[in-house]
Amino acid sequence: MRRMALLSLATAARALSSTARRAAKPSAAKPSAAKPKVLRQKQPPGVFDVGSLDRQALETFVVDDLKQPKFRAKQLREWIYDKGIDDFTNMTNLPAKWRTDMSERGLTIGGTIAGTRAEQISQRDGTIKRAYELRDGSVIESVLMPYNDGRRTACISSQAGCGMGCTFCATGQMGFSRHLTAAEIFEQASRFSRELRRRGERLSNVVFMGMGEPLANYNNVIEAARRIHDELGVGARHITISTVGLARGIEKLADDPLPVTLAVSLHQADDESRSAIMPVNKRYDLETLLSSINNYQRKTKRRVTFEWAAIQGENDDEQAARKLGKLLKRHSVKDAHVNVIPLNPTKGFSGKKSSNVDTFCRTLQDEFRISATPRVRRGIDIDAGCGQLTTALEEGT
Numbered sequence: 401m402r403r404m405a406l407l408s409l410a411t412a413a414r415a416l417s418s419t420a421r422r423a424a425k426p427s428a429a430k431p432s433a434a435k436p437k438v439l440r441q442k443q444p445p446g447v448f449d450v451g452s453l454d455r456q457a458l459e460t461f462v463v464d465d466l467k468q469p470k471f472r473a474k475q476l477r478e479w480i481y482d483k484g485i486d487d488f489t490n491m492t493n494l495p496a497k498w499r500t501d502m503s504e505r506g507l508t509i510g511g512t513i514a515g516t517r518a519e520q521i522s523q524r525d526g527t528i529k530r531a532y533e534l535r536d537g538s539v540i541e542s543v544l545m546p547y548n549d550g551r552r553t554a555c556i557s558s559q560a561g562c563g564m565g566c567t568f569c570a571t572g573q574m575g576f577s578r579h580l581t582a583a584e585i586f587e588q589a590s591r592f593s594r595e596l597r598r599r600g601e602r603l604s605n606v607v608f609m610g611m612g613e614p615l616a617n618y619n620n621v622i623e624a625a626r627r628i629h630d631e632l633g634v635g636a637r638h639i640t641i642s643t644v645g646l647a648r649g650i651e652k653l654a655d656d657p658l659p660v661t662l663a664v665s666l667h668q669a670d671d672e673s674r675s676a677i678m679p680v681n682k683r684y685d686l687e688t689l690l691s692s693i694n695n696y697q698r699k700t701k702r703r704v705t706f707e708w709a710a711i712q713g714e715n716d717d718e719q720a721a722r723k724l725g726k727l728l729k730r731h732s733v734k735d736a737h738v739n740v741i742p743l744n745p746t747k748g749f750s751g752k753k754s755s756n757v758d759t760f761c762r763t764l765q766d767e768f769r770i771s772a773t774p775r776v777r778r779g780i781d782i783d784a785g786c787g788q789l790t791t792a793l794e795e796g797t
């Protein structure tokens with residue numbers, strides 16, 4: 401019986417692994433500074449993560465491998481995603497024998513994450529930041545941000561490390577390690593979602609703004625985003641994929657049926673200054689980037705959000721706002737919105753609080769009719785900037 405169970409798990413693991421291989425083809429929009437190494441979605445011996453199966457795969461697994469009727473897959477999904485339960489023994493409407501069997505067969509929920517290496521909770525705003533250790537020892541970061549209006553936003557990672565080398569970013573300073581699988585990406589959102597469900601709340605937004613450049617790991621990110629939409633019930637418009645400007649990835653996203661929100665990190669409005677802090681600009685300059693955004697808007701009719709990390713004395717004055725306003729007007733970007741975020745401090749940047757953020761936003765609004773919002777710097781009393789908690793772990797602080 402035990403041997404049969406393991407054989408059948410191995411069959412499912414192989415199916416899953418081939419799905420992951422298909423999904424893990426490197427994106428056409430490869431970063432210049434990195435050589436992506438795609439890790440196949442391995443299951444540790446004797447462990448099978450039910451949470452890594454999407455709706456269809458879970459149904460097939462329940463019927464073909466577990467020899468149960470199809471409706472059991474629906475019941476499992478309700479326990480995991482609607483009620484936030486991750487222990488089979490507590491799934492009380494499932495037959496008791498089946499519950500014990502599943503645990504004994506090494507089935508788990510959320511097995512792609514081996515454990516939590518560190519957790520910080522902001523006393524100021526309730527932001528929770530976690531460093532998770534994956535099965536191969538890689539460490540990634542996820543953040544949950546609660547807002548007073550009821551939104552619960554998860555910020556998740558798409559790669560371990562990052563090869564983009566943005567000079568102001570702690571993850572960029574650490575370098576690229578590997579792409580995350582779709583299951584590893586999904587599990588970060590799913591964990592927060594389950595925790596929230598258990599206390600009667602729900603995950604409302606997911607942003608791909610953690611470690612890594614999401615469009616460099618396109619297929620896995622899109623597969624995870626689909627599952628976040630289908631299984632966690634997060635509206636596609638409330639899923640934001642943020643890029644430093646991989647133009648070819650933006651073109652692909654324009655053709656994807658999942659209507660997620662696109663955010664583009666600009667931070668500087670001329671090529672020389674942008675290339676100095678974001679090496680990706682040497683590959684996709686502003687002209688190329690904005691032309692891909694034009695195509696994206698023509699096809700999708702969707703608003704694009706621009707992220708602007710305000711760095712004191714570098715890009716936060718009226719002159720910088722005018723340069724940005726002119727750039728967006730010159731390229732006829734429609735209905736643009738600019739989020740101005742005071743930079744979190746990192747080793748490379750002091751992150752001194754910009755005192756000009758309000759003036760910067762007002763200049764864009766008054767002189768260019770471009771909507772701009774100063775964003776609250778979340779979790780400033782913890783290491784909430786991307787890559788900062790992992791850096792602190794490595795330095796033993």
Ligand code: SF4
Nearest residue numbers: 562564566569572612
């Ligand atoms: S800001 Fe984003 S893209 Fe740039 S190095 Fe950091 S994680 Fe990578």
